[in-house]
Amino acid sequence: MNARLNPSRRNFLKATATLGAGLVVAFVVPGAKRFAQAAPGEAGAVADGFVPNAFLRVAPDDTVTVLIAHSEMGQGVWTTLAMLVAEELDADWTKLRVEHAPAAPPYAHTAFGMQMTGGSTTTWSEFDRYRQAGATARALLVAAAASKFGVPVAQVRTDKGIAIAGDQRARYGELAAAAALLTAPAKVALKDPKDWKLIGHPTKRLDTPEKITGRAQFGMDVQFDGLLTALVARAPVFGGSVKSFDATAAKAVPGVRNVVQVPSGVAVVADHYWAAKLGRDALKIEWDLGPNAALDTPALREQFRTLALTDGTPAAQGGDAKAALSKAARTLEAEYHVPYLAHAPMEPLNCTVKVDGEGCDIWTGTQFQTLDQQVAAKILGLAPEQVRIHTTFLGGAFGRRATPSSDFVSEAVQVAKAAGAPVKTVWTREDDIRGGYYRPMYLQQARIALDDAGKPIAWHHVLVGQSILAGSPFEAAMVKNGIDATSVEGVADSPYIKDLTDHRIELHSPRTGIPVLWWRSVGHSYNGFVMESLVDELAHAAKQDPVEYRRALLQKHPRHLAALNLVADKAGWGSPLPQGQARGVAVHESFGSFIAQVAEVSIDRTPGTHHPIRVHRVVCAIDCGIAVNPEGVRAQMESGIAFGLGAALHSALTFKEGRVQESNFHDYVVLRMDEMPKIEVHIVPSTEKMGGAGEPGTPPIAPAVANALFALTGQRLRELPLRLPAENANV
Structure with a gap:
């Protein structure tokens, strides 16, 4: 994980231009790389005077949206990283909103140089970066408030999303447009731990309401007009390959649209999951089992x-x-043994791919956005920035959604490419248990x-x-x-x-x-x-x-x-x-x-x-x-x-x-x-x-x-x- 990304200012703006209204922040994390800064009024300004930024935006209705560079797979980073921003921003916690960030260079891991989630690293790797994002945004809002109130910056304090000087008050939403026109300070001071109001205090998770109401979108939930579903028949032995196949019976199943061969096997593409499943069951495939057909535990x-x-x-x-x-006069000797284990997340692997004239959109729960983006771009002959990764919630992962080969994502891209249509490639539970990477x-x-x-x-x-x-x-x-x-x-x-x-x-x-x-x-x-x-x-x-x-x-x-x-x-x-x-x-x-x-x-x-x-x-x-x-x-x-x-x-x-x-x-x-x-x-x-x-x-x-x-x-x-x-x- 030693790859290093070098985002240009222009590419940063292009990559984040879809994030909506927000307040620009720029900052440097000691020991990490510099992140791009958008100049006031440049590329992406919208009618209300707001422009996109990497890690947070403040809307006129006072909501603060935090962009999470990591994947939420049940470990609670939606809440933890938002707490870091909110602590230094002095935000109103009830106004916090969270989104998964797009796959883009500004969101590269501060230690590994690629956008990813793993190794139990999210909180410590972002502890400085997200606090500095909040502190920098607060400094801009305070400066805007000082100008509005006609007082020195030192006389402005903040509390729960409001800037206060004497009897004058202004909500962050009222100040955001003016703050967006200011130059961010080169350095900001972070709170003394004794002044923390959020960090170190038990806090309810922000993703819980999303999940209990059904608003949360997992990869399996992705659906839109024209989307087909595919299941892939893979070799029963690792290292095996297709010698030949007969798709006649599969194509006769109602709802089956296409049967295509891809590097990992044979994909049945259908209107819905059950048609794809019945179609795959009807395939007749002759396999070359390869060199591992004698494997025995x-x-x-x-x-x-x-x-x-x-x-x-x-x-x-x-x-x-x-x-x-x-x-030695006294010794102890022992032999220990542990077996192969599957990850078996509750949400089986899945990935939705749509290829069009502007590039490729991918919806999936992934831990390795950067690698997936690069692999998909190579398969399709695109530039990485033409591959748009939409990170959904992950219904568990435990490492399985972080494969160096991007196996389930690359397979889905191959299926959509071969089918010539938007396709969601789905793994059954049996596919997941028997599909490798143990x-x-x-x-x-x-x-x-x-x-x-x-x-x-x-x-x-x-x-x-x-x-x-x-x-x-x-x-x-x-x-x-x-x-x-x-x-x-x-x-x-x-x-x-x-x-x-x-x-x-x-x-x-x-x-x-x-x-x-x-x-x-x-x-x-x-x-x-x-x-x-x-x-x-x-x-x-x-x-x-x-x-x-x-x-x-x-x-x-x-x-x-x-x-x-x-x-x-x-x-x-x-x-x-x-x-x-x-x-x-x-x-x-x-x-x-x-x-x-x-x-x-x-x-x-x-x-x-x-x-x-x-x-x-x-x-x-x-x-x-x-x-x-x-x-x-x-x-x-x-x-x-x-x-x-x-x-x-x-x-x-x-x-x-x-x-x-x-x-x-x-x-x-x-x-x-x-x-x-x-x-x-x-x-x-x-x-x-x-x-x-x-x-x-x-x-x-x-x-x-x-x-x-x-x-x-x-x-x-x-x-x-x-x-x-x-x-x-x-x-």
């Missing part, structure tokens, strides 16, 4: 185990771990030497699993010395390992032909499970309390320790539980945030229960630095825990003869409503460097549950999803 696992016994590429090392282990399968082996007190003194750790960056446009920039950092994150930089004199972390990155991708919390999703389970194993080997053992190991890591101490206190660690219940703990840092969780678990003895492991309560503590919207942070912890519990208890993808065996929620199971535990979230008061909230809640939950099960049954479960041996199912 048990065989892959054995291949990974064989690789683990050989020397891998060093990802982190110090001293001589192998020598130290050979001399969280990779991993096998890990660890050998750890312990001293007489039970503390680790040497650590050798081998990871075997696919790189999510290999073969992608990001490989050259992000894979260093053969190491995909996302494969080993949470292990190579673990506080338990990096302080040891003797340690060695090795990585094998086999290529299997199965397309893989980041999945909520990426490498931390499996490495958090492995590391926090291993530390629990060490604690029990040392015959020490798991919390006290971690406290001793984390003395040099105060943010880990603060989260651990808070969660232990709030969970009542060490206090009695009802008969048949036990607690487990885990603490893990990811995406700049430090999360500790305690899970309370029992085993359901009810005959015929679909899963015997019951999680009753989860207590979570998070240090994410400044929590802009504590309510949003709590919601994301709850979401991450629920997502991680589904993977901990149920979810797995398996291959047989190259084919994915699971197809829908009946066999690719996620967490059910009746399995949702009581969740309590506590935020560590912190002014430390900001981290993320969307993903860090997921990694600790699986090990917390596994560790509780060990405390309850004495059985150490080293594989996900967690499965109790038959003899313990009725404990």
